[in-house]
Amino acid sequence: MKAAVIQFPGSNCDFDMYYALQDFGADVQFVTEKSTDLSAYDAVFLPGGFSYGDYLRTGAVARFAPVMTAVQKMAATGKLVVGVCNGFQILTEAGMLPGQLMMNQTPGFICDEVKLTITNRQTAFTNQYIDATTTIKLPIAHGEGRYVADDATVRMLHENGQVVLTYVTDVNGSVDQIAGITNRSGNVIGLMPHPERAVETLLGNTDGRPFFESLLATIITKETVEA
Numbered sequence: 001m002k003a004a005v006i007q008f009p010g011s012n013c014d015f016d017m018y019y020a021l022q023d024f025g026a027d028v029q030f031v032t033e034k035s036t037d038l039s040a041y042d043a044v045f046l047p048g049g050f051s052y053g054d055y056l057r058t059g060a061v062a063r064f065a066p067v068m069t070a071v072q073k074m075a076a077t078g079k080l081v082v083g084v085c086n087g088f089q090i091l092t093e094a095g096m097l098p099g100q101l102m103m104n105q106t107p108g109f110i111c112d113e114v115k116l117t118i119t120n121r122q123t124a125f126t127n128q129y130i131d132a133t134t135t136i137k138l139p140i141a142h143g144e145g146r147y148v149a150d151d152a153t154v155r156m157l158h159e160n161g162q163v164v165l166t167y168v169t170d171v172n173g174s175v176d177q178i179a180g181i182t183n184r185s186g187n188v189i190g191l192m193p194h195p196e197r198a199v200e201t202l203l204g205n206t207d208g209r210p211f212f213e214s215l216l217a218t219i220i221t222k223e224t225v226e227a
Contacts, residue, residue, distance in 0.1 A: 046087030088190030099149035105173025
């Protein structure tokens with residue numbers, strides 16, 4: 001997998017994502033927010049942090065960065081796009097995912113490890129989570145992680161299998177406890193939890209490893225079919 005990690009001014013989880021991808025043998029490179037061509041990459045990752053200081057709204061400025069046009073073109077070709085935390089916020093602001101991330105129901109920054117249910121194990125990002133009976137734990141770190149959308153959008157997300165992750169308990173007031181969703185085509189995902197911070201035994205949590213294994217398996221399968 002040749003992967004790009006976008007570095008917006010204010011990104012602070014870019015190295016976390018970089019090293020996690022390296023652990024899985026990816027050919028990974030940092031790409032600045034000024035880049036305009038991502039055609040050489042199989043997947044692009046929008047990391048967590050505080051892009052442009054989170055002025056106006058989280059992700060509201062980053063959506064206008066030149067690189068986002070390239071990200072949208074990449075998604076349109078069916079390549080994989082991953083937005084984690086601030087990256088999720090940017091994808092909603094850019095209209096690449098429905099809904100919006102708002103201030104936590106109880107205002108304040110949450111930094112914790114939370115239980116999650118994988119509600120769709122057939123996606124490009126979850127197909128290696130084999131055990132359907134267990135929940136997983138992933139770190140979260142956000143002040144504006146409450147997912148909101150109107151009733152029709154939420155109904156559509158459930159009907160199309162676009163809800164991928166839900167919180168086991170209500171941690172931030174998200175509608176239906178949604179923690180991660182995909183686009184209709186299934187090649188773009190946004191999630192508030194951080195799988196890249198749960199890939200090392202040394203850190204006491206490897207529940208994020210199947211997330212990256214799923215990405216690799218999806219790309220390998222695609223390349224085999226195209227060959």
